[in-house]
Amino acid sequence: MDFVNKRTxxxxxxxxxxxxxxxEATVARLPxxxxxxxxxxxxxxxxxxxxxxxxxxxxxxxKVRKDLSYLGSxxxxxxxxxxxxxxxQMSRELGLTRDWPVAIxxxxxxxAALANYGGFGDRGFPVAALVDADPSKVGTxxxxxxxxxxxxxxxxxxxxxxxIGIIATPAAGAQEVADRLVAAGVTSILNFAPAVVTVPDxxxxxxxxxxxxxxxxxxxxxxxxxxxxxxxxxxxxxESKESVx
Amino acid sequence: MDFVNKRTxxxxxxxxxxxxxxxEATVARLPxxxxxxxxxxxxxxxxxxxxxxxxxxxxxxxKVRKDLSYLGSxxxxxxxxxxxxxxxQMSRELGLTRDWPVAIxxxxxxxAALANYGGFGDRGFPVAALVDADPSKVGTxxxxxxxxxxxxxxxxxxxxxxxIGIIATPAAGAQEVADRLVAAGVTSILNFAPAVVTVPDxxxxxxxxxxxxxxxxxxxxxxxxxxxxxxxxxxxxxESKESVx
DNA sequence: TCCTGTGAATGTCTTCACAGCC
DNA sequence: GGCTGTGAAGACATTCACAGGA
Numbered sequence: 163m164d165f166v167n168k169r170t171x172x173x174x175x176x177x178x179x180x181x182x183x184x185x186e187a188t189v190a191r192l193p194x195x196x197x198x199x200x201x202x203x204x205x206x207x208x209x210x211x212x213x214x215x216x217x218x219x220x221x222x223x224x225k226v227r228k229d230l231s232y233l234g235s236x237x238x239x240x241x242x243x244x245x246x247x248x249x250x251q252m253s254r255e256l257g258l259t260r261d262w263p264v265a266i267x268x269x270x271x272x273x274a275a276l277a278n279y280g281g282f283g284d285r286g287f288p289v290a291a292l293v294d295a296d297p298s299k300v301g302t303x304x305x306x307x308x309x310x311x312x313x314x315x316x317x318x319x320x321x322x323x324x325x326i327g328i329i330a331t332p333a334a335g336a337q338e339v340a341d342r343l344v345a346a347g348v349t350s351i352l353n354f355a356p357a358v359v360t361v362p363d364x365x366x367x368x369x370x371x372x373x374x375x376x377x378x379x380x381x382x383x384x385x386x387x388x389x390x391x392x393x394x395x396x397x398x399x400x401e402s403k404e405s406v407x
Numbered sequence: 408m409d410f411v412n413k414r415t416x417x418x419x420x421x422x423x424x425x426x427x428x429x430x431e432a433t434v435a436r437l438p439x440x441x442x443x444x445x446x447x448x449x450x451x452x453x454x455x456x457x458x459x460x461x462x463x464x465x466x467x468x469x470k471v472r473k474d475l476s477y478l479g480s481x482x483x484x485x486x487x488x489x490x491x492x493x494x495x496q497m498s499r500e501l502g503l504t505r506d507w508p509v510a511i512x513x514x515x516x517x518x519a520a521l522a523n524y525g526g527f528g529d530r531g532f533p534v535a536a537l538v539d540a541d542p543s544k545v546g547t548x549x550x551x552x553x554x555x556x557x558x559x560x561x562x563x564x565x566x567x568x569x570x571i572g573i574i575a576t577p578a579a580g581a582q583e584v585a586d587r588l589v590a591a592g593v594t595s596i597l598n599f600a601p602a603v604v605t606v607p608d609x610x611x612x613x614x615x616x617x618x619x620x621x622x623x624x625x626x627x628x629x630x631x632x633x634x635x636x637x638x639x640x641x642x643x644x645x646e647s648k649e650s651v652x
Numbered sequence: 653t654c655c656t657g658t659g660a661a662t663g664t665c666t667t668c669a670c671a672g673c674c
Numbered sequence: 675g676g677c678t679g680t681g682a683a684g685a686c687a688t689t690c691a692c693a694g695g696a
Contacts, residue, residue: 187665193622197601211677220603224667224680231679239678240674256622257629264621275520276617281601285618286625326624350624356442356526358465366627368620372521373530375613376509377438377501379571379595380531382611384502432687456655469658469689476657484656485696656695663688673678 184255188229194219195229196252203245211242263290265324265348267339268331269299269309272354276330277305290322295335312339315346326350333357340367429500433474439464440474441497448490456487508535510569510593512584513576514544514554517599521575522550535567540580557584560591571595578602585612 198218202210212230216223230236230243233251237243253259264287266273276282277289292307293315294300300311310318318324327343329336329351336355343351349365356374361367443463447455457475461468475481475488478496482488498504509532511518521527522534537552538560539545545556555563563569572588574581574596581600588596594610601619606612 185665189623189626190619192626193616193619194603196622197618198603213677218603220605222667224669225665227678228666228680235679237678238674239672240676242677255626257625258622262621262625262628271520271523271525275516275523278516278520279617280516281618282621285621287618287621325628326621350628352620352624358439358443358463360465366624368624370615370617370620371438372524372615373442373526373532374435374438375597375615376507376527376530376532376571377441377503378434379597379611379613380502380507381434381437381500383507383570383595430687458655467689469691470687472656473658473688480657482656483696484694485654487655654696656693658693659691661688661690664686666683666685668683669681671678671680674676 182232184232188232191219191221191225191229192252192256194221195226196249196256196258199245199249199252203249208245209238209242210245210248212237215243258286261286261288262325262350263288263323264326264328265289265291265293265315265318265322265343266328266330267293267312267343268329268335268355269294269304270330270332273328273330274304276328276354277307287326290324291318293318295331295339312342315342315348319346319348324348326352329353329355329359331355427477429477433477436464436466436470436474437497437501439466440471441494441501441503444490444494444497448494452490454483454487454489455493457482460488503531506531506533507570507595508533508568509571509573510534510536510538510560510563510567510588511573511575512538512557512588513574513580513600514539514549515575515577518573518575519549521573521599522552532571535569536563538563540576540584557587560587560593564591564593569593571597574598574600574604576600 195215198215199210202218212226213223216226219226227237230248233255236248236251264282266277266289269277269292273292273294277292282289289307292304292309293312294309295312299309302309325348327339327348327350329339331339333355334357336353336357336359340351340353340359340361344361344365351359351361351365351367353359353367353369354372356371359367359369440460443460444455447463457471458468461471464471472482475493478500481493481496509527511522511534514522514537518537518539522537527534534552537549537554538557539554540557544554547554570593572584572593572595574584574588576584578600579602581598581602581604585596585598585604585606589606589610596604596606596610596612598604598612598614599617601616604612604614
């Protein structure tokens with residue numbers, strides 16, 4: 163990521179690591195494989211080769227094999243991978259055998275959209291609580307949920323088993339929300355606020371920065387104009403490019 | 408990241424590269440520096456050291472210096488970087504000296520939220536058009552915009568100078584939308600659909616995958632429980648961790 | 653003295669290429 | 675023969691450490 167989150171490793175981590183360390187870049191691809199395998203399974207296929215999976219997932223076949231090898235040797239030489247078996251192993255590895263209740267903090271434009279967005283609950287991340295710091299919002303209903311106060315976080319964690327906090331507040335409030343989430347025992351945080359947020363070593367933070375993505379596109383987009391004119395000048399044909407989503 | 412987008416380099420690209428190639432990882436951090444510098448500027452500071460900028464941006468100081476060195480030598484030894492000057496250079500490099508009109512394709516839950524989300528226009532990416540494939544939506548108004556048909560894309564690109572397309576459709580339609588965007592001349596695409604999308608080499612694709620982020624958190628979250636109990640067992644104190652958003 | 657700019661060292665990720673098993 | 679699993683090579687990114695200018 164990059165936008166890949168930085169992580170220093172504590173002593174305890176390296177102990178865990180020693181058992182079977184999966185590289186960060188691989189972890190970020192597992193969900194893509196998972197989704198692809200679900201599609202493939204839906205079409206009734208029972209085995210799949212690394213080459214085919216690579217094509218569908220938009221990556222290189224060697225990368226697929228290496229990635230899957232971190233999960234264990236679940237393939238059969240000459241045949242490929244058993245789709246069902248791979249799905250089970252992968253779900254287990256990703257911790258998707260249980261639900262992870264989510265709290266959305268900040269019920270503004272973005273927070274409200276995320277609350278309505280069905281894609282979370284479907285995939286094992288039910289939106290269990292909505293939280294806002296604005297007293298005029300607290301106590302009102304949004305969809306099925308009563309909007310709760312930031313102070314209620316510890317109680318919500320206790321009662322509902324909140325495992326993940328989503329920060330959808332303005333930038334200014336993001337760090338405080340993160341601190342409060344961690345203090346309440348939420349150690350996995352997804353930050354949508356356009357601000358740098360810091361969490362203690364035992365917590366996990368990831369970010370989604372919409373403006374950043376557009377700015378990166380802008381960077382390559384303006385280069386593209388240069389590239390395009392050069393290509394024209396030189397009469398070079400465009401090659402094909404693959405990207406993953 | 409990682410979810411870092413893959414990019415093969417065409418011949419024309421390497422020509423462009425030779426002038427001054429900025430590593431992908433650096434490009435992804437420039438927007439963070441930019442935002443930080445705007446904050447700092449707002450507080451009236453006129454110069455900043457790499458160390459301070461690093462702290463505010465949540466990265467290592469050496470990384471800041473190396474990143475900024477790709478833009479040219481804009482710092483002063485013994486003093487630091489001139490905030491205003493750096494902002495100008497960085498904006499220019501990122502192509503943010505002009506607006507980049509955006510079309511949002513797919514006006515469902517997420518698309519609607521993105522259309523309402525003010526953060527785009529503020530940062531030079533005005534939402535100039537809304538597009539949907541659903542005939543019952545086409546022709547209706549959403550906010551200031553009439554929802555247009557997918558077939559209108561080429562016209563919209565011509566009339567409004569659409570530079571970036573945002574895909575906010577269900578997974579099934581994502582690839583077709585991407586193809587249509589590219590055919591209409593939109594070479595920068597941000598994909599929110601949970602699907603693998605491929606674009607030709609001359610186009611740029613980035614993705615935001617919400618479920619993926621949660622699944623990665625789930626991976627580390629379940630490890631965390633192991634780590635936590637091990638830490639407890641071993642009596643190891645948690646170190647502090649920094650992450651950027 | 654302070655802080656940048658950057659070679660060199662280190663660490664991480666990707667890709668190649670092929671041995672080994674079905 | 676086909677396809678996985680994996681050492682080894684190569685590309686890329688981060689970090690160190692210090693020379694050198696203000």
